[in-house]
Each structure stands twice: as C-alpha cells, then as structure tokens.
Amino acid sequence: MSKVVLITGGSSGIGKSIGEFLSLKGFTIYGTSRTPERYPDSKFNLVKLDVSDTTSIHEAVSAVIAKSGRLDVLINNAGAGITGPIEEIPDVEIQRNFDTNLFGPIRVIKAVLPQMRVQNSGLIINVTSIAGYMGLPYRGVYSASKGALELITEALRMEIKDFNIHMTNVAPGDFATNIAAGRYHAPIKEDSPYKKPYGDTLNLMDAHVSEGKDPLLMAHAIYKVITTKNPKIHYKVGEFMQKFSIVLKRILPDKVYERMLMNHYKL
Template identity: 40%
Template sequence: MGKVILVTGASSGIGLACANALQAKGHTVYGSSRDISRLKSVSFKPIQLDVTDDASVKAAVDQIIKAEGKIDVLVNNAGNGVTGPAYAMPVESAKQQFEVNFFGVIRVSSAVLPKMIEAKNGLVINISSLAGLFGLPYQALYSASKYAIEGYSQSLRMELRNTGVKVTLINPGDFKSDFTQNRAKVAFPIKNEQLEKEYNTAVASMEKDESVGANPDVIGKKLCEIVEKSSPAHRYLVGAFGQTIAVTLKRVLPGGIFEKLMNDHYGIK
C-alpha cells in the first residue's frame, strides 16, 4: 500500500532522485522547494516550502494533511554547504548554514511529528552526511551542522521509542549534483600564503570528488528500501567504499593518524 511522503529540497540532486524513486514505487509523494517554479514537469506533487520559514512550513504541512489526512514518511533532505576556514569564519555564515541544514530539520519535523505520534505510526528519515561522522578541512560549518543532525536524530529516536514513530539516518558520501556549484565560499580572510594555498587545494579536491561521484539515483533506491522496512536500521551509509570506510578507520585508528589521512586526501601535507 502506498504511503504519503514529504521530501524537502526536491528540486534537484538527492532530493529530486528520492522523490522520483518513491513516486515510481507507487507512493503519494510531495516534493518541496522554496521556489516552486523549480518543480516544473515533475512526476510527484510539487509544494512550496521554505525550511527557514515557520509560516511556510506550517502552510505546506497543513496543505498535505488536508489533502491526504496524514504524512506517513518525512524525508528531511533540504540542505546547502558553506566552505571556508574554521579559524576565521564569520558567525553570520555559520548562522546561515545552520538555518537550513539543522534548524530546517527541526522546523519541518516539529510540524509533522505531532500527527505521526497521534497516529502511532510514521517514519522520519534525516539525510545527514559522512561529514556528520567525521570533520572535513574547510567544511567545518557543514560538518558541524550534520553532526548536530546526528545528535538530534538519536535523541528523537529515544524519545519516540514507544510511539510507533521510527527515526533513521542516511549518511551519503559524494554524489553528482548541483550542490557543488551552489556551495557558498567564504573569501580567504587573512594574509597567510601557506594556509591560503591549502584552502584552495582542499576546495579543489572536494569539488573533484563531487564531480566524479555516483548518480543520486543510488540514494533514491536505498530510500525506497528503507521506507518498506518495518524496523529500519538507525543508520545507512551510502557511497563509494573508499569514502564509507573512513567511518571504520576513524573508529579504529589513533586520532592523529586518521586526521593525517584525511588531510593527505585533501592535499594538506
């Protein structure tokens, strides 16, 4: 039996792939974007929703509940990236990063969950990142926002233990999308040739990884599998083995060695 599913940030990349895959499986899918004009000619139901705006979130959730009577699955996918040096990051940039990636998750979840709890049934899938499990150089804000999702999701899962509502995480590696071109880059703020060179090298490396990443349809397929499970796992790592293995390496290697491996990958010698 098809489920009613809300996918945030469905205008491109992972969100679009997930919404299309779920719709193809026979679910009733509402895919959101803050700019609904970006959702033309999609297979699912487009809906305007800005995760940074309380009124917009409430209006979208109310619209779905009025039309469908429920939301069975919430996929918190909407997100963006801010790149820059952690040692000189403007607080305003940090606020902008968290407003979408973390507070957006809280806004939408808090709007959807009361109805799920009332129905004693539901599934919340939070799209985190491998960067939510280990820090990345010059992606401190992005990593921090995804780390926050990790803690929030675990606490939420514990609180909802006896309600019938499940919470799980997907931690993707690098996938091809317009995330790269939409990433906000903070201008290098200090005079230090070595650090500036390392910054530019690290950013070039991460963009190269993203450019050769897999198609986001891989995540859409995994999401369809998760939605059908009666007891989904707490976490799903999705990505190339060379990236997902870093989660294990962080656990078993001394901290200094792990960080050196990560720095080497990003060209910081």
C-alpha cells in the first residue's frame, strides 16, 4: 500500500522538491499551500492549509484522511525566515515568526496524532534548521524558533512512543530556494547603530542562500528517513562546515565559539 504523506509548505522550495521526489517513489503526496489555486501545474495534490489557522489545519487533515483513508507521514516543512537586530524587530513580527515556525507545526502535529493513534503507526518529520543549534547574529529570532521546535520534538517523541508513532528532526543548512525573498527583513535604518554590521551580515546571508545546495538533496534525505525502520532523533543536511559547526559548538568553550561566529560574519 502506498504511504500517504502530508507536506506543509509544499508549493515551492524544499517542500516542492520533497513532494515531487516522493511522488516518483510511489508515495501518495498531499502538499499544502495557503493559496493552492495559484499552482495549477503542481505535480502532486495541493490542499489549502494555513499553519496559523487551526480550523484550516483540521479541514485539510480531515480532507486527506477522507480521500485516502489514512495518513502515514507528516512533514512539517512550512516555515518563515526573519532577520534584523532583535532590538529593532517589531514584537508583532517576532510573534508572527514563532507562530509559523513553532506553534504552526505544533498545531498540525496535534491534528494528525489522533489518526496516527488509530492506525497504531505514523511518522512525523519536523524540518528545522542548522541555525536552530546556535544563536546567530541578526538571525536570533529565526534561530530561537527553529531551536524551540528541535526541543519540542525531543520531548514529544517520548510522549508518543507508546502509540508506535515516530518523530524526528531534519535540519537543513543553506539551500538555493526563495526563502530569502519571503523572509521578513527588519529595515536597515540610516540612524541605526546596527546599520553597517546588519547590512553586511544581510548581504552575506543572502549570498549563502543563493549559493546553497540543491533542494533535491533534502528530498533524498527525507526519503531515507521515511524508509528507515527506526529513525534517529536528529538529522543534519547541508555543507560539511555547516554541519561541523554544530560539533564545534559542543566541544569549544563558549567564548571561543562566539569569536568564531563573529569572525565568520566579520563583526
């Protein structure tokens, strides 16, 4: 029987690549978008879902179950970028980012767990970020929201273990997607004390994304997780140095690691 997979944020970028690749592997794919009508040429089913709207989530999940009779894999991929000096990012934007990157995935998880419990099986993959393993300058809000999702996964996977439901994190590094275009950028203010370091860091971040890996690499990694009998808690996908930076954070003194980051960002 073909596994039924629900991918949030499936209309572009990493989510689209995952959906197309898994479709070729014979999975039944349902991607989500807030505006699925804008993607009539999608190579897999797209359903309307907004991770900030609980009613929207339950309607989408119910529609998938009604059509396919089950739900085997949830890939929490929908997310949003945000940059800026924390002092200057409006509170409403910080809250909006956490609503998308943390509370949104939690809402979708809550919506699918009852069906997976009935099935006595299921897999939930939370797409986090290598940035979630460290506090990055001018990306602190993003790092915090993704890092929080990593910890939620660690806790929740123990709570659902008795129901034969697995949960894991897959943390990508920089990939060549349109995330930079959709990211909230705090404006670079002429009179801001952060004008130069923030502006320079923003240019560096955008260059990393545009020069990033092909999202198909994430699709291969997700496929490997789905076809693994007992997935690990954490996976990292990206450039060697991005993954190695997590190892360095574990072994280096805090201030040495901080200096390494500051040198990288030329701060």
